[in-house]
Amino acid sequence: MIDIPDEVITITDLMVEYKTDSGKTIRAVDGLNLTVRRGEVVGFIGPNGAGKSTSIKVLMGFRKPTRGTVQVMGLPAGHMAGRRRVGFLPEVALYYPFLNARETLRMFAKLREIPRGEREDIIDDLLDKVKLTGRDREPVRGFSKGMLQRVGIAQAIMGEPDLLILDEVTSGLDPVARYDVRRILMDFKAKGKTVFFSSHELSEVTMLCDRVILIDEGRVLVEDKLSAMSNAIQRHIVCVDGLLSPPQLPQGVFIHAVSNGQTTFSADSVEAHAALNGLLKQMDVPIQHSFEEPGSLEDFFVHSIGHKVS
């Protein structure tokens, strides 16, 4: 048994290149540096093609880096002793369609080195946790995406790993499944375990994470606490009476809400706020009230990445 180090994940100067079918070299990760400490819940976010999944593949030892070092649990990525302490959920695995959920978990229990006598109890407990009790004898082939993800989470948390690495954990899940997954991860967090997960669902990241790492083009753009990120973006909210729809809003100004006979605008910078005030004055519309609030993670994401198409 290895001791859990303070830094459970350390990525230093990671570069990953691969060749496409046409022979072109693509640099998926370019000098990535990051650290995840014991007990943290860290969200790994970025646009499509930012290098999240490639980084996670290197972290799990599925892919060799072109350059750089990656350590998990103080050991080189993919080391057998390290894998004994890690639970992993890949981005949408199909599992074995001809097995049922119980048979699937039984196979993973063997691979996880869970003693034979304890397996069935552990599987019952896991099925209960992911709400698949009663469906465990059905072939996985008939499972919805959400149910498959539940099987995936069950195998990932099997054996109480110290570190969970999840790739797009809530991708494509309905609100109930998402709630259940969040509950399981919160439970994990409460036990002082470490979670490192990539996601496109920024609301999930906001609800779960202590810290967020935002990457783009294979590099870390921002790495900070969630509160610091939100505070970095201030939104200016302006409310006016009437259902207003100006033909053209200044750049950085959006209609935030239209309800109860009022229109609420949101401006994402001081300049945009000034331009909005100017427009309302020009239209002779009095401002009912105006205030500032911290931006959401989504605001921060869009502000940092921009609107480029990946």
Added chain:
Amino acid sequence: MEKILGIAQVTIIESFRRKDPYVVLILAALIVFGAGLFSRFGTEGLGKFVKDVGFTVTGLLAVLICVVTAARQLPNEIQNRTLYPLLAKPVSRLQVFLGKYLGVGVMASAVVLLFSAELYLLFRILDIPVSGVFFQSVYLRMLSMWIIAGMTLSLSVYLTQGGNVTVSMLLALAMQTFANTLITVRTDLEGWGVWVIDTLYWLLPHLELFDLTKREVHNFPAAPLWVLAALTVYAAVYSLLFMAVGMQRFRTLNL
């Protein structure tokens, strides 16, 4: 060892739940029984014909099932991403590879046994005598399946799935059918042609050695035990060689 057995078990369950062996079992029964109907006309020597058809058809179908099953194992695992959670557990790539090999080998051997039981039953129904060579033939055919499984599994990390099925089928059937022809061809060649034929002759497994069909059909005596023992070692060596070549690539394959 339990991890290897666990992976092998999944491979075996998959094959039988996909019902591939049952389909070819019915197909083989229909072909052999159809050929057997000729013997009802009382023509002399048709028993030999039925035996020949029976062994050839079941032999071909067993190779087909073995190749198709072995060829899809690793590519499907990668494509469906089932390999990721597998390798995220404390399991080495060697264990995954051996588990797959064991699973395909056991499944293909079980298919040979099923085919043989079916043939035996049909020969009994059609009053065609069966000698001890029949049982030696079953054993050797099972051994050849392990070589073919190793070869196809190894090629699956180098070739596409379709390409692998084609190449493996060609190699398996060509070596069963035309291995002796290589010697005949060699006598008419000179220079690099001789070198190519020699390389092929010594590099490829001689699967024709595992085929006792003609012995059984023509009522030859059973092969001595030392031959069976030597062929067992031969099969083990070739399987190991193929596995080593495949593992060399799979070990470093970026997923």
